[in-house]
Amino acid sequence: MKSLLLIFTALSFFGAFNRGVLAVGTAVGVVYLGLRGWSMGRLPLIGPHDTVAFFAVSLGVMGLAISLSPSLRRAGWFNAGAGIMAGLFGGLALIFPARDMPMPAILDTLWFELHVVLAFFAYALFGIGALVSGGWLATRDRSLMDIQFKAALAGWSFFSASMISGGIWGYYAWGTYWLWTPKELWTSILWLFYALLLHLRLKGAKWEVASAWSAIFGFAVTLFTYLGVSLLMKSSHSF
């Protein structure tokens, strides 16, 4: 089954300058996640292999959706960028062993699944927003800033919903909707940072450069929140 993830990674990484190839690669990734979930009887959302693979496929899905914007329909650089990002994380997922353990009782709830799925959709949109910001810095095409704003707003909305579902899950699982751990702190930092980014837009066109660099920095914060904290710091969300 892992060969499907390999095909997704290769198609995304090497062929995504063409939207059709990106679409095929993403479809293969979705099939991989579907088959893996089917074989385990649950969504593949536990451990570094499954979560990184889910993140990679989310990047493909969000990249594909946003590539349909009128300003990006003919932007090969965008498809290639989204594909390379998806491919890189697909490759990273391949490094980690796939664990087929049953779902621990504490995670066996719809709130947990919703929490994780929404978080990865948000992370993917933040990644795509950073890519579009890079494109804007290179081309200064103003329509790209509009796309960046919408990607950040949609990502922030997914992320907020993820935090809310995580809070509800936490309340039923641990008796509190909030724990003071590095993961919760970085989750709040990420949420506040994107709130800042969205408010930057009110400053008008003069602040677009700051907004674009903030979106790129925001994706770095996203990656640290997801991978850095989970791998390097002791937290309720450690792998």
Next chain:
Amino acid sequence: MRKLWNLLISLEIGLVLLALVCCAMAAGSFTLSGEIAAALNGMPLFAWLREFPFLQTWWLWLTIIVLALLVLNTLCCSTDSIFQRFRRNAIRAWLPPQLIHAGFLLIVAAHLQSSVMGMKGSIEIREGDRFQMPDGTAVHVARIGALFSPGGGQMPLGYKALLVSQQTGPDGVTITPNHPLFINGYGVYIKHAEPGEPPVAFLEVHREPGAGLALAGALLFTIGNVVLLYTRSKSRELSGLDS
């Protein structure tokens, strides 16, 4: 007076405060470890702040102070925006960001309420014994057992306990991970159990008085967010958030 109001509704101040909270929390994430971190989750926030030295708690003091200023900034901005937009009768543009702001404020208020009035206690109890809830309700632990996956496995997925009290009725309530028992605002959670004669369960009793307010804030926030997403998906111009 006008000068002070302009300062309070300043977007620049709001942006600086947001950046400052991020920095304070980031510093805290690297400071938080060991016993101090465990204690922070085991007692109400202000009790923790009083108990531990400032050198280890400074980041949380800073977070709280900056958050308080951010709350003030949000309140003033929202008030100003409501006043301006009402005059222009532009409720569609005005409403969604204000719902988001209101949700944020309620969530902060919920945290404050839980920080002051919340409690957490742990109980180690054997099958057949009774314990008393903080409100005086007596609870009898009738049975303790392990939860296995439907396919049957070597390792239990979690633990369950059958609790009987006046409130739960004669048949009682089985608590499992994610399915606590709530009695008069207190929640009883099962953390772990050990087999034996008799089996022993490790329970936690929590009181999170801000939970309802946090949920109300989350609902307001979500409604505002969905409406904002809908209105922004319709607009293509670079018009900003209209806060």
